[in-house]
Amino acid sequence: MIGFTLRAQRPPEPRRVNDDVVERFEHVLEVAPEKMTEHVQQQDIPAWDTHRIVGGRWDHLDWMHDHWADSVLSTGIEPEIAELGEPMPSEERS
Amino acid sequence: MTATATALGDGVLDELRGILGGDEYVLPDLPARVNRTRVPAPFPVHRWGEFLPDVAVLPRTTEQVSEVVKLANRHGIPIVPRAGGTGLADGAVPLRGGIVVDVKLMNRILDIDLVDRTVTVQTGINMLTLNRELKAHGVIYPDDPASYPCSIVGGRIGTSGWSLIGGRYGHTRDLVISMELVLPTGEVIEVGDGGGRKVRKSSTGFQLKHLFMGHQGTLGIATEATLELVPRPEVEFAAFFAFSDYGTAWEATGALAKSGLATLAGVVLFDEWKLAYLRRDDEAYIPQPPTVRAVIASAMYGARDEVEPASRRLMRIAKETGGKYLGDEISQGDWASRHDRYATPLHGRLKDGQVVPMCWHCEDASIPYSQLPAVREKWHAIAKRYIDRYGIFDDWGMFAYTNAAYKPWGDYLTEIDIGIWEQELDEESWRGWVQCKREIAEVALEHGGSITACHGATRAGDVELVPQEMGGGFEVMKKIKAALDPNNVMNPGKYLLDQAYEGENGREAVR
Numbered sequence A: 001m002i003g004f005t006l007r008a009q010r011p012p013e014p015r016r017v018n019d020d021v022v023e024r025f026e027h028v029l030e031v032a033p034e035k036m037t038e039h040v041q042q043q044d045i046p047a048w049d050t051h052r053i054v055g056g057r058w059d060h061l062d063w064m065h066d067h068w069a070d071s072v073l074s075t076g077i078e079p080e081i082a083e084l085g086e087p088m089p090s091e092e093r094s
Numbered sequence B: 001m002t003a004t005a006t007a008l009g010d011g012v013l014d015e016l017r018g019i020l021g022g023d024e025y026v027l028p029d030l031p032a033r034v035n036r037t038r039v040p041a042p043f044p045v046h047r048w049g050e051f052l053p054d055v056a057v058l059p060r061t062t063e064q065v066s067e068v069v070k071l072a073n074r075h076g077i078p079i080v081p082r083a084g085g086t087g088l089a090d091g092a093v094p095l096r097g098g099i100v101v102d103v104k105l106m107n108r109i110l111d112i113d114l115v116d117r118t119v120t121v122q123t124g125i126n127m128l129t130l131n132r133e134l135k136a137h138g139v140i141y142p143d144d145p146a147s148y149p150c151s152i153v154g155g156r157i158g159t160s161g162w163s164l165i166g167g168r169y170g171h172t173r174d175l176v177i178s179m180e181l182v183l184p185t186g187e188v189i190e191v192g193d194g195g196g197r198k199v200r201k202s203s204t205g206f207q208l209k210h211l212f213m214g215h216q217g218t219l220g221i222a223t224e225a226t227l228e229l230v231p232r233p234e235v236e237f238a239a240f241f242a243f244s245d246y247g248t249a250w251e252a253t254g255a256l257a258k259s260g261l262a263t264l265a266g267v268v269l270f271d272e273w274k275l276a277y278l279r280r281d282d283e284a285y286i287p288q289p290p291t292v293r294a295v296i297a298s299a300m301y302g303a304r305d306e307v308e309p310a311s312r313r314l315m316r317i318a319k320e321t322g323g324k325y326l327g328d329e330i331s332q333g334d335w336a337s338r339h340d341r342y343a344t345p346l347h348g349r350l351k352d353g354q355v356v357p358m359c360w361h362c363e364d365a366s367i368p369y370s371q372l373p374a375v376r377e378k379w380h381a382i383a384k385r386y387i388d389r390y391g392i393f394d395d396w397g398m399f400a401y402t403n404a405a406y407k408p409w410g411d412y413l414t415e416i417d418i419g420i421w422e423q424e425l426d427e428e429s430w431r432g433w434v435q436c437k438r439e440i441a442e443v444a445l446e447h448g449g450s451i452t453a454c455h456g457a458t459r460a461g462d463v464e465l466v467p468q469e470m471g472g473g474f475e476v477m478k479k480i481k482a483a484l485d486p487n488n489v490m491n492p493g494k495y496l497l498d499q500a501y502e503g504e505n506g507r508e509a510v511r
């Protein structure tokens, strides 16, 4: 059943984000497949199921906002991280 | 003097059925007991059976709780209160078997008072459920742990919990105005600041409310609570900022926390280990480039007329102290996920990067602001030593979160999160883990902190240090325990309080 559905909605090939993470759909990050081979096997998930899980998460977050306050205040300011310089050497992760 | 019963006879079970009014409220079957054994904190799974209760009961009224406690005294049976079972200090884990009093069916809202601004509930209710009801009245009960959807008012009282938005609204001890409780001998009393169920400030007598907060079920069972109501916020504002080094972010955290903005609910400082974890494994992935080595999260709640100008001031302070705004989408999305971190402890990495299922240790010390950088260095160094030695732990990073009620400066709830591959634990690695935990807690004390800001210090690796942290106060704890619980039936074995029943000190206390 899964195989059939997967064929019908096979997710796109992943784009590598870094050593540990890949991305198949925008903003949907997954553990890189080669890091899930020994102790936990990665499952094939058809595209519709990924969209369902991610959609459910967004619904939950929207619900949480609504639960805590009548509205959410936005700044309208674009993300500024591109302006950051190189990390200081002392901050290297051991 | 110590209750040690481990298996209950049919007579006791029949008595319990009589008190609780039916078979369905008395659960001696194995699944019911196994499900009420552990909590999400790292657990010696290879010794699960040692912590099984003999029976779980589901009372619906204060009178039933009182009768169960009296029965326990008559038969010398341990009693362990259990609410959501999310407490990370093992408070709800039975150490001597006995009766688990699961309070989840005591979940009624008894009184919503919009004039005196209180809500009175049975203590088995969960805050999310309560707030769904309160929404229609334009008020909330703002106790907001990161376990918000699944922890329960009784457990919040039992742990004296910490709230994400406590910098604005206070923590559990500030939000519970008074409570009804069943003492360890079965008597029912009401305690508040003084008398008066809806009185928030009184100077009459001892301040007993605080005594019955955070005792981890060792001094009785809270059955009803009268809680604070605050106006439902008109707006929420969340802003996250990136930094290229921890030191600058630490300075900025201090500047934001002492800004004096009354609507500021919390400021959180994530370090680079936490950022690395967020990049690889956390479900609240913050996909930041490697140049980002620290992030500050902040949140405000209140009336629009207050929050709007305050948010502009907050943005200005963050900019002036070197922060780069991460944008509305990440700020708002990640903040919303903070109310519910149950998804966090699912997997971690071995040193070769392979994924394994892991449970989650969350160290939760209170550390003065000035000490945060030094504590951070030491904690990561300790974690690294144990990761290298045992290979089944993973450093998930640290954060420091404003800790004081109503005024978010001074000391910080300081967490190091460590993943543990529980299925691989044996006695040696479990002992290694407990030693790691103890060393981490010792650092908190060395730096003038407290072992725990939220969860309590009842676990191995913490509890041995409680006499050191409490000093002479620990002797007072023992005297109180022996006086209120003469048969040591309430959650026996916790907080080293068996010492209250030993030797000269114990005899004096009992007398």
Ligand SMILES: Cc1cc2nc3c(=O)[nH]c(=O)nc-3n(C[C@H](O)[C@H](O)[C@H](O)COP(=O)(O)OP(=O)(O)OC[C@H]3O[C@@H](n4cnc5c(N)ncnc54)[C@H](O)[C@@H]3O)c2cc1C
Binding pocket: B039, B040, B080, B081, B082, B083, B084, B085, B086, B087, B088, B090, B091, B092, B103, B123, B144, B145, B146, B147, B150, B151, B152, B153, B154, B155, B156, B157, B158, B159, B160, B161, B162, B163, B164, B215, B216, B217, B218, B220, B221, B222, B223, B340, B341, B342, B343, B454, B455, B491
């Ligand atoms: C993902 C996650 C995030 C968390 N985040 C936070 C956080 O932000 N802040 C925080 O403070 N904690 C946090 N915790 C820890 C935990 O949720 C809290 O300690 C919570 O207060 C425990 O509530 P509970 O209902 O699960 O209680 P339980 O775990 O069932 O019990 C906790 C203690 O209270 C006692 N107890 C239970 N009911 C009663 C009663 N009626 N009367 C007297 N004693 C009683 C128990 O015996 C036990 O000692 C988190 C836990 C998880 C899993």
